[in-house]
Amino acid sequence: MTKTLKILLIILGVVAIGVFIVLTFQGLGLMKVETEELEVRELVVDEIEDFAMGNNEEIRDFLIKIDNMSVNPDKFEVIREDFNKDGTKEIFTVISYCCPAGTILRILEKKENEQYDIKSEIHIAGSVDSVEVVSFPSGYKSIVLSSFSKGGTGVSGSSKGVYMFIDEKIIEAWQGLVQYSEYHIGAIDNSYNIENNYSIYFKDFDGDGEIDIIQKGEEKKEYINPETEERLKVEKNTVENIYKWNKEKRKYEKQ
Numbered sequence: 001m002t003k004t005l006k007i008l009l010i011i012l013g014v015v016a017i018g019v020f021i022v023l024t025f026q027g028l029g030l031m032k033v034e035t036e037e038l039e040v041r042e043l044v045v046d047e048i049e050d051f052a053m054g055n056n057e058e059i060r061d062f063l064i065k066i067d068n069m070s071v072n073p074d075k076f077e078v079i080r081e082d083f084n085k086d087g088t089k090e091i092f093t094v095i096s097y098c099c100p101a102g103t104i105l106r107i108l109e110k111k112e113n114e115q116y117d118i119k120s121e122i123h124i125a126g127s128v129d130s131v132e133v134v135s136f137p138s139g140y141k142s143i144v145l146s147s148f149s150k151g152g153t154g155v156s157g158s159s160k161g162v163y164m165f166i167d168e169k170i171i172e173a174w175q176g177l178v179q180y181s182e183y184h185i186g187a188i189d190n191s192y193n194i195e196n197n198y199s200i201y202f203k204d205f206d207g208d209g210e211i212d213i214i215q216k217g218e219e220k221k222e223y224i225n226p227e228t229e230e231r232l233k234v235e236k237n238t239v240e241n242i243y244k245w246n247k248e249k250r251k252y253e254k255q
């Protein structure tokens with residue numbers, strides 16, 4: 001009887017150790033997935049790695065002058081990184097002006113006499129809230145911008161955009177909504193509030209070595225009685241959009 005009990009205890013012990021090992025490995029597995037998250041670096045405005053490329057004030061004054069602006073920009077960032085992997089750092093500038101809000105992205109090259117050549121530039125709608133540098137492991141260093149824009153009456157939204165410097169050009173590799181609101185008052189069957197919210201993830205979800213972009217969220221449309229503001233009908237929709245890098249087109253495409 002005691003022997004059987006001992007054997008039972010040994011079996012239970014072995015099972016417990018087995019379960020512990022499996023759980024530990026699963027835990028390590030989960031931790032491994034977490035460490036695959038991309039390196040995202042918040043910028044420090046005053047971080048100037050190479051003074052010979054120009055200081056931030058000098059660059060800002062140059063941009064205000066060529067943009068023909070008398071006002072100070074709402075947002076101004078200079079990022080010095082080797083964006084196209086050719087061994088030389090570029091000067092990437094982000095400058096947002098107000099009213100109407102707009103942002104200009106540029107790659108500059110320093111010349112003599114505090115002058116710069118503009119190698120490439122693109123204009124985007126809205127004002128930029130934050131600028132980050134994201135290292136896409138098998139691709140290019142990219143700028144990830146969060147911007148806010150107001151449309152017509154009752155329409156507003158914020159979005160994220162991924163910008164790269166390829167073949168001497170700044171390209172918009174991806175752009176997607178983070179938030180969208182619309183308030184529309186019309187006829188009794190056509191008055192509604194739209195509230196859409198999304199989270200954006202940069203991760204290699206399918207393990208093919210290339211970073212994917214996932215946009216996950218909820219879209220909500222509430223029909224209202226314009227006179228009493230009573231809710232008449234609610235439509236809810238959960239969305240999960242997956243975007244994959246297209247090497248030939250050099251942009252992210254919805255799957």
Ligand SMILES: [Ca+2]
Binds near residue numbers: 089
């Ligand atoms: Ca470079």
Ligand SMILES: [Ca+2]
Binds near residue numbers: 211
């Ligand atoms: Ca992938």
